[in-house]
Amino acid sequence: QVQLVESGGGLAQPGGSLRLSCAASGFTFSSYAMSWARQAPGKGLEWVSGIYSDGSGTHYADSVKGRFTISRDTAKNTLYLQMNSLKPEDTALYYCAKDKATLITYEYDYWGQGTQVTVSS
Helix, strand or coil: CCEEEEECCEEECCCCCEEEEEEEECCCHHHCCEEEEEECCCCCEEEEEEECCCCCCEEECCCCCCCEEEEEEHHHCEEEEEECCCCHHHCEEEEEEEECCCCCCCCEEEECCCEEEEECC
């Protein structure tokens, strides 16, 4: 069965960095676009970033553009999110999600359980 397992969250200081990972299994990882989304306390789900199945294209929410970088390693079936220049407003539960197609359609059929990121001094 499809599994998405996030890791790498934790506590970071403002201006600091974290790298999130999402280990994928149960499907052909290289055939689907993937995305990261987040949910801050008391707020709705916010899409953060997406990457095409072959890694040739990436997209970012304006709130993270220039600070976050999404990537994928097909050999390891793993999705990454490098987060730099972290701000307190980046505090959220971060999820990875499997798209239904090779390009980013914003239609997801599987989600991970999430990893908590807290940015605080």
